[in-house]
Amino acid sequence: MSEEEQKRFASVVADCVKTSTELLNVAKEFCIQLQKEKERDGISFYEVKNHDLLAYTRDLVYLMYQMSIGNSIQGDPAIERLVYLRTVLERMRPIEQRMKSYVEKLVLLASDPTNSGTKILRPHPERLQVDDENEELDLGDGGDEDDSKETKSKKYVPPKIMAVHYNEDEEEVERRKMERARRRAMQSSLIQDLQAQYSEAPEEFQDDNIVRKRKQEDIEKRKYEEDYFIRLQVTKKEKHIKKIQDRQNILDELLQFGSYMAVKDTKKGTDNTARGSASGRRRKIGKNSKFSKKLHHAGAKGKKGKTKSRKK
Known part of the structure; x- marks a missing residue:
């Protein structure tokens, strides 16, 4: 190896050592946090996704290690596991897209506990109950008013249509023309x-x-x-x-x-x-033309036939 390549290799090794130590520290902190929150109520879908994603990255790192030391990865069972996990993760993507709005709302509520948005997610069965006493009072007090309102016809109010400026570029219109x-x-x-x-x-x-x-x-x-x-x-x-x-x-x-x-x-x-x-x-049929001779001959035959029929 040349001196330049040795310097580059030494810098790469130093970067790898630095990033690996940082990653180990982050992983230790994450493990400690998980031990503290064992009884936390999370979304099971994301737990399954994180488990599969972790297994996928583990097998991927294993194959990269085998290739780095010069070993062959042909026929390795890690390849089949990677294909299976990749398929599962691809199928989970549309489900995650549908749950995105719900998860964002939960994250917002968790970040601000004092927020009154929890009332939105909570059911309100009391709103389905009907108060019979209040209805009877309303009917007794305002019965005449309801009769008078029913007799009056409601006036139709058409929706307001606001004029909107045509934002299309004039150059585009000219180009289309x-x-x-x-x-x-x-x-x-x-x-x-x-x-x-x-x-x-x-x-x-x-x-x-x-x-x-x-x-x-x-x-x-x-x-x-x-x-x-x-x-x-x-x-x-x-x-x-x-x-x-x-x-x-x-x-x-x-x-x-x-x-x-x-x-x-x-x-x-x-x-x-x-x-x-x-x-x-301008050309006309003369007397000596072939067509006129045929016509004259046919006329003579017709006259002979007529005279014979008269004699009979």
């Missing part, structure tokens, strides 16, 4: 489209089975009408669904902002689509 506005802005469709446009995440496409089924039904309906030259009636339910679809399409077009970096391309595309839609609206 800004947070609410930021959350509202982040939920808007414009911000979501911008995030989807400039984010590096893959684009998501959602395919709905209901939409696919409706498209298939429209295709089958159109094919049936073209094959049999019959215009099927549209029910109220189908009209309602079509109206919802058109409304949703209009909303999608309004909320679709497109690419902000290519405004010219989008304008050209919209012009071309507008011209195509306009030309599609």
Whole structure:
């Protein structure tokens, strides 16, 4: 060992000797006090707790001693006793918390014997007794007054509500408002489209089975009408669904902002689509079209069938 370590060890040993002598003196005084107060009335719960706590510290000191001299503590029965005592002490903690107010009151009364607080803990059975003679006298003297009081209606007095100052900080209120506005802005469709446009995440496409089924039904309906030259009636339910679809399409077009970096391309595309839609609206069915030939052929067949039925 070096000189510095020897000095430190010597100081530690001197501190241990000093504290141990003080502890022995305190323990002797405590033993003398206990011998004088053998017949004292204490709380049994705290007696059990102190006994378990003393046993716990004793086993803990024993294990520390075994480790300090280099002995192994593996398989030592003191470890099991420590675990058991620690569990008992942990379970006693909530009971002690419930008894805290009662114990504090007892300590206060014990510290000041002249205090009149002992009357609070003492039962008062005389308060449960009823004095019949005094009641009869009261009824005889003040019977008319009671009748007059019963006839009078008591006025309702509402409870007084005092105004209280709002102590919240103005900076906190402003911060909440800004947070609410930021959350509202982040939920808007414009911000979501911008995030989807400039984010590096893959684009998501959602395919709905209901939409696919409706498209298939429209295709089958159109094919049936073209094959049999019959215009099927549209029910109220189908009209309602079509109206919802058109409304949703209009909303999608309004909320679709497109690419902000290519405004010219989008304008050209919209012009071309507008011209195509306009030309599609102006297009009429001519006499030589395929659809008109089918319609003319079906009408001729219908006329022949009518003339044959008249002849019969």
